[in-house]
Amino acid sequence: MAENNENLEDMSQEPMGFSDKVEREINNGIEADKLASEEEIAENQAIDEESFEMTAEEKLKIELAEMKDKYLRLYADFENFRRRTAKERLELISTANADTMKNILPVVDDFERAIKSFDETTEVKPLKEGVDLIYQKLYKTLESKGLKPMKTVGLPFDAELHESIAQYPAPNPELKGMVVDEVEKGYFLNDKVIRYAKVVVGA
Template identity: 65%
Template structure:
């Protein structure tokens, strides 16, 4: 066999590789195989990391849901513990109604219990609204009726308070039911 430049090449030289050498096809296949193994190992590692992260997230979600349920179920516990002494005082007052005929000390005792109860609630953030004589505010008051104002300066103002409103930590929890002057 002859090439264009006139050199003679035998058939054995073009098809058979020299001993101890690999053909480019075999080298490429080995390289591809090792690269595939590396990629498969990386995929397996990433899958493992993903599964661990997903399991951690699921555990976190379950734990926070449980904590939230526990918090909701015990949210009023602190308030209830603070109110129990007042309940005890009311029970003592009720028992004294049965044994006493003089009403003046009972009236005074119930007044003291009411004051103690109000102070306990105030210490927990509950404040009564002052509405009578104030300008009507739809964010604080619920108008149940309008009544002709006895004087011009009471127009648009609260004339009477039917039900007292309350704020808990400066957030309205019950709107005051009021009569507005027109």
């Protein structure tokens, strides 16, 4: 009976030791898995941080490329605008010259007819009247295009408008510094000086 009791105690103790061992192994496995998970989480965080840094750098590169592209497009647009404006300006000047020439051609025709009439008549008066009419016609044509003569004689000398080519002793003090004679007429074109008047100034 005593032996049976000892055997029963041994049998009852063996499963208890085995269970402890199993439980210990399970706990060890849980601890190992926990440590592995923590290491994996830390590694993933490091990878995420590195990925974030790379993403920020790439984002800056993309933004820089976009700004460079916008700059190049803007520069190209400006160059196209500059070329187009220059072309339009040249075309405008060419068209304006063509329009002026077209208006002057009838005057040229009148001069050609007047030259032919010189051989057909010996009377001076009709020729003079014809030339005067052609001059008036030419003057009105140019005036319609904005041409306007300067008034100089009797006005104070103005270096912005006049070119003094000589000085003449003024007959009275009031004429000192005044334009006393005009050698070559000056002209405005739309209120802009296109030829300075050559004048004689009282000294």
